[in-house]
Structures are given as C-alpha cells and as structure tokens.
Amino acid sequence: MYEKDGEKYFVVDSHMHYWDASPENWVEGAEQYAKGWIECFHAYQGLGPAETHQPIEEFQKVSEEQLMREEFEEGHVDVAIFQSTYLREWYKNGFNTTERNGSLFEKYPDKFRVNTRFDPRDGDAGMREFEENTKRFGAIGAKLYTAEWNGDSRGFKLTDPECYRFLERAQELGIKNIHVHKGPTIWPLDKDAFDVSDVDHAATDFQGLNFVVEHVGLPRIEDFCFMATQEPNVYAGLSVVIGGLMHARPRFFAKVMGELLFWVGEDKMTFGSDYNIWTPKWQVEGFVDWTFPDSDDFADYPRLGTDGKKKILGLNAAKLYGIEVPEECRLPAPGEGAQLVEDREVAQA
Amino acid sequence: MSLSFLTRPTAEEVVGRVWEALRTVRDPELDTDVVSLDFVASVEVTDADPGPVAHVTLRLPTYFCAPNFAFLMVADAWDAVSTVDGLADVEVVLIDHFASDAINAGVAARAGFVHSMAGTEVGEAVAELHELRRTFTERALMAGTDLVVRPLMRDGATPEQVAAMTLGEAPPSADLERLRARRRELGIPAGDTDPLVVDPSGATVGVEALPLHLRKARSYQVGVDANTSICRGQLAVRYGL
Numbered sequence: 270m271y272e273k274d275g276e277k278y279f280v281v282d283s284h285m286h287y288w289d290a291s292p293e294n295w296v297e298g299a300e301q302y303a304k305g306w307i308e309c310f311h312a313y314q315g316l317g318p319a320e321t322h323q324p325i326e327e328f329q330k331v332s333e334e335q336l337m338r339e340e341f342e343e344g345h346v347d348v349a350i351f352q353s354t355y356l357r358e359w360y361k362n363g364f365n366t367t368e369r370n371g372s373l374f375e376k377y378p379d380k381f382r383v384n385t386r387f388d389p390r391d392g393d394a395g396m397r398e399f400e401e402n403t404k405r406f407g408a409i410g411a412k413l414y415t416a417e418w419n420g421d422s423r424g425f426k427l428t429d430p431e432c433y434r435f436l437e438r439a440q441e442l443g444i445k446n447i448h449v450h451k452g453p454t455i456w457p458l459d460k461d462a463f464d465v466s467d468v469d470h471a472a473t474d475f476q477g478l479n480f481v482v483e484h485v486g487l488p489r490i491e492d493f494c495f496m497a498t499q500e501p502n503v504y505a506g507l508s509v510v511i512g513g514l515m516h517a518r519p520r521f522f523a524k525v526m527g528e529l530l531f532w533v534g535e536d537k538m539t540f541g542s543d544y545n546i547w548t549p550k551w552q553v554e555g556f557v558d559w560t561f562p563d564s565d566d567f568a569d570y571p572r573l574g575t576d577g578k579k580k581i582l583g584l585n586a587a588k589l590y591g592i593e594v595p596e597e598c599r600l601p602a603p604g605e606g607a608q609l610v611e612d613r614e615v616a617q618a
Numbered sequence: 619m620s621l622s623f624l625t626r627p628t629a630e631e632v633v634g635r636v637w638e639a640l641r642t643v644r645d646p647e648l649d650t651d652v653v654s655l656d657f658v659a660s661v662e663v664t665d666a667d668p669g670p671v672a673h674v675t676l677r678l679p680t681y682f683c684a685p686n687f688a689f690l691m692v693a694d695a696w697d698a699v700s701t702v703d704g705l706a707d708v709e710v711v712l713i714d715h716f717a718s719d720a721i722n723a724g725v726a727a728r729a730g731f732v733h734s735m736a737g738t739e740v741g742e743a744v745a746e747l748h749e750l751r752r753t754f755t756e757r758a759l760m761a762g763t764d765l766v767v768r769p770l771m772r773d774g775a776t777p778e779q780v781a782a783m784t785l786g787e788a789p790p791s792a793d794l795e796r797l798r799a800r801r802r803e804l805g806i807p808a809g810d811t812d813p814l815v816v817d818p819s820g821a822t823v824g825v826e827a828l829p830l831h832l833r834k835a836r837s838y839q840v841g842v843d844a845n846t847s848i849c850r851g852q853l854a855v856r857y858g859l
Binding site: 301302305306308309312313315316452461462463487488489490491494495509513514517518521524525527528531532565 | 647679680681682684686716750753772833834836837838840841843844845847848851852854855856
C-alpha cells in the first residue's frame with residue numbers, strides 16, 4: 270500500500286517477472302539472441318531514473334531477496350502478478366517460466382498471482398502443459414507473447430485456429446485474463462508485426478475473457494485505442510508507458526495518458542511495473558504525484574483524479590483477478606459516497 | 619580527361635553529398651529521416667579502382683527492431699546514395715541487428731525482401747514491402763494532418779472553415795510541405811487548390827466527419843511522438859550518445 274496526503278492506494282503490479290537471463294542459461298548456438306534480448310530490456314531500463322540503473326550482470330538475474338525487497342518493501346506493491354514468458358529457443362530453462370515464477374508464489378502465496386502461458390504451436394503436449402500449470406498454480410490469467418520463436422516459426426496471431434482452440438480451453442479451465450504482448454519478429458515479416466486487429470477479433474469471439482494489451486499496443490497505440498474503445502473486454506496494460514516515458518519524456522507521457530483516458534478510460538487501465546526492467550517504487554510515487562502539464566496541448570484531455578489513480582494502480586486489476594482490497598483502500602460504492610466525492614472535489618478546487 | 623579531373627569533387631564534397639542523400643531516407647514508422655534520428659553511424663568515401671566508393675553504416679535503437687522496417691531503410695539508403703554523382707560503388711551495412719547478415723546481403727545483391735529472407739535463420743517473408751510502406755505513409759498522412767490543422771483550430775478556425783480550406787490557403791510551414799509530400803507519395807493530389815483535409819484514400823472529409831477524423835489524426839501524431847521518444851532514448855542508451 271502507498272499512502273500520500275491522507276489517501277491510501279492499494280497497489281497491484283499486474284505485469285512483472287522473475288527471469289533468468291544469465292549466460293549460464295543461454296542456449297548454445299543462440300547466444301546472440303539471448304544476449305540481444307536482455308540487452309534490449311536493459312536499454313529500456315536506461316529510460317528510468319539514473320539511481321535505479323543496474324549493471325547488466327545484476328539485471329540478467331536478480332535474487333529472490335532483491336525481488337521481494339524491490340517489489341514489496343520498497344515498491345509499495347500489495348500483490349504482484351507474474352507474467353510468464355518462455356523463449357526456450359534462446360534460454361535453456363526458459364526466460365521466466367510458470368515453474369520459476371511459481372516457486373516464489375508457493376513460498377509467498379499472499380503476495381503473488383501466477384499467470385501461466387501457452388503457445389498454440391505446441392500442440393497437444395503444449396495443451397497438457399498449459400492445463401497442468403493452470404491447475405497447479407491456480408492461474409486465472411495467461412500471457413501470450415506473439416513474437417516468440419518456435420522451431421521454424423517466428424510468431425503467431427490470436428486468430429490462428431490453433432490459438433482459438435487454446436482460448437476455448439482457457440475459458441473452460443477458468444482463465445479470465447489474457448495478457449497480450451506483441452513483439453517485432455512475427456512471420457510473415459512483410460506484415461506489420463504489431464498490428465492488433467487479431468486481438469480485436471479474439472475479444473469479440475471470447476466474451477468470457479478479458480484481453481489486457483501490454484504496453485498499450487506500443488508502437489501501435491492509436492490502433493489499440495480505436496479498438497479498445499469498441500471492445501468492453503479489452504484493457505490497457507500500462508507497462509512501458511509509465512516506466513519508459515514518465516521519467517524520460519514527461520510531455521509525451523502526458524499525451525499518451527491523455528489519449529488513453531480519452532479512448533479507453535480510467536476504468537480499463539492497469540498499472541504494471543515490468544519488473545525488473547523497472548522497479549515499482551519510483552513509478553508508483555511518480556504516478557500518484559503526476560498531473561497534466563499546464564499547457565493548451567493538454568487542455569482538452571480528460572482529467573485524472575485521486576480515484577482514477579487508485580483504480581489504475583490497483584483497484585482495476587484487483588477486480589480482474591478477484592483480489593480482496595482492504596476496506597480503507599476501496600472507493601465508496603456508487604451512491605453511498607457521492608457526497609464525499611463532491612466534497613473532496615470542492616476542497617481541491 | 620583533364621577537364622573532368624578539374625571538376626571532380628573532393629572526397630569531402632562527396633561525403634557531404636552522401637549525408638545529404640541520406641536525409642531523404644526515413645524511418646517509415648517515425649516519419650523522420652535517418653540522419654536526424656542518428657541512425658547513420660558513419661559515412662566514409664574511399665578511393666578505389668574504378669572510382670570512389672561510399673561506405674555507409676546504419677544502426678538502430680535495438681537488436682530486435684522490426685526487420686521489415688530495417689530492410690526498407692537499408693535498401694532506401696542504398697538507392698539514395700547511388701544517385702550521388704562521382705561514386706563508382708556504394709556499400710550500406712546495418713550493424714548490431716539480429717537480421718543484419720540477411721538484410722545486408724540482400725540489399726547488396728538488390729535481391730528484394732522475399733529473396734533476402736528466404737532460408738535464413740531469422741524468418742521468411744511472403745511478399746515485398748510496398749504495401750507495408752503504403753500503410754505507414756497513410757499513417758504519416760494522418761499524423762501530419764494533426765500537425766498542420768491543430769494550430770489552425772487553436773487559432774480559432776471553425777470546422778466549417780477547415781473542411782472548406784485548400785492546401786494553398788493554409789499558412790506555409792515545414793509540416794505543410796511534408797504533408798504535401800506524403801500525399802504525392804500516396805498518389806493524392808497536393809496542389810494549392812486541392813482540399814487541405816483528406817482521408818488516406820484521398821477522399822475529402824465533410825464537416826460532420828471532421829471532428830472524429832481530427833481526433834484520430836491527433837492520436838496518430840501522439841503515437842509517432844511516443845515511439846520516437848522511446849527509439850531515441852534506446853539509441854542513446856545503446857550507443858552512449
């Protein structure tokens with residue numbers, strides 16, 4: 270929980286990892302990809318405040334102690350949600366598997382939720398693994414990285430028939446939330462890999478699932494916005510948006526927030542630190558303090574108040590994941606607290 | 619012969635022309651030229667037989683930047699530098715990218731994207747990139763519309779006035795020139811008497827549809843800005859700029 274100016278914020282970090290990208294885990298013959306991947310992530314960290322930058326060796330693999338401290342002791346996070354990403358073509362034991370994430374969940378079940386994953390190209394064996402992981406860790410979410418390499422394949426779309434088979438099974442297994450992460454190497458290469466129209470179709474066809482598009486579809490943020498505004502079960506995952514822009518490019522961060530608030534709205538945006546690309550501490554504190562710059566460029570964007578920040582930092586994700594929020598951090602139910610909200614707005618004005 | 623020797627440009631002049639030519643090459647996603655983006659790591663001209671050779675080195679913000687856009691930039695750089703007078707040959711090399719080898723070899727052989735990627739470790743393509751380029755030029759048209767029209771609206775122009783305005787009536791600016799250039803690339807008329815606001819198919823936008831059209835145009839522009847911020851930031855971290 271984070272407290273500032275008498276307001277209490279329940280924080281759900283809805284997008285974080287416990288990865289092992291150390292050289293010992295690189296697949297022989299694919300070292301350049303394993304190295305390139307983690308160096309790319311490390312460069313993202315460079316967009317955060319200087320005092321949070323880590324040497325690459327530390328960044329490749331943080332300890333359990335460091336993760337627990339940076340997420341919960343220093344980072345204000347109440348519940349953190351692991352997003353599993355395998356990349357077995359490059360990392361021998363996987364980059365950030367359900368089992369590895371699950372090992373921390375089993376030790377600290379109140380602190381974590383584990384999202385598993387599936388790869389539609391893995392066929393029946395992949396289906397069995399998905400079912401087992403879902404049951405073993407009580408997962409109600411799954412992360413899909415559409416640009417994952419798999420044998421000769423360089424990616425998949427949510428609309429592939431094999432993927433629909435997994436989505437159908439996911440619903441039956443009680444999965445509620447699908448986190449979609451688009452990457453740059455999808456086949457075929459002549460098409461735009463970041464295109465989000467497949468999410469649009471899947472969201473229409475699977476009304477029982479929520480689709481959280483991570484890093485709000487960046488670099489196709491506008492396509493994502495136009496889609497999310499029409500699909501009630503599509504959410505904006507703010508990983509990378511806060512971490513990559515709030516500190517490094519505050520004016521562009523404000524514009525992106527303005528667009529998201531206009532098209533998607535504060536009820537469908539969720540905070541994710543993308544740990545350990547970035548630690549949550551500075552992101553949570555900075556976001557609570559954040560306001561639009563005083564300029565005409567931002568004048569017609571919807572405002573974001575304390576209630577909206579509470580929703581984005583934790584209450585929205587708590588709802589998606591059925592996480593109980595302490596009384597003191599909840600918003601008043603519609604009706605009962607209307608007077609209170611009005612009072613506060615008057616007091617702030 | 620002696621005359622051509624006298625008028626032959628110096629190596630320094632040729633290098634300058636190569637940089638100038640590279641300014642016509644742009645990142646299709648960011649709609650900005652590769653020189654401004656600092657994607658050109660170096661330009662060198664060496665003397666060889668039968669004449670000077672330009673060596674251009676390109677770099678990108680990450681190892682995993684989209685290979686299709688990377689290919690377009692390397693191929694466009696080759697085309698642009700090849701138009702520089704006084705060069706016998708051109709070499710363009712992309713460094714530090716997962717598909718460097720395939721892209722460099724393909725561009726050097728003028729092989730086209732499909733052929734360049736065939737049988738490589740990094741994946742194959744099924745079509746050339748013309749359609750992809752068009753898609754991104756259309757997006758650039760939308761983003762550019764925001765840059766030109768929003769200042770007009772801020773200064774008090776009404777939707778009726780904007781919907782009726784021609785390109786020649788808009789105040790001259792670099793953004794307006796760029797918008798005209800993108801329209802010409804898309805085959806959309808861009809003369810003084812042509813309408814200021816059109817959709818990516820070239821159709822005029824009526825006054826009722828204008829507010830949503832401009833709202834979307836603004837989102838495209840914010841998207842370009844956000845992507846450019848992240849790309850510049852990553853490039854700076856990667857190369858210590």
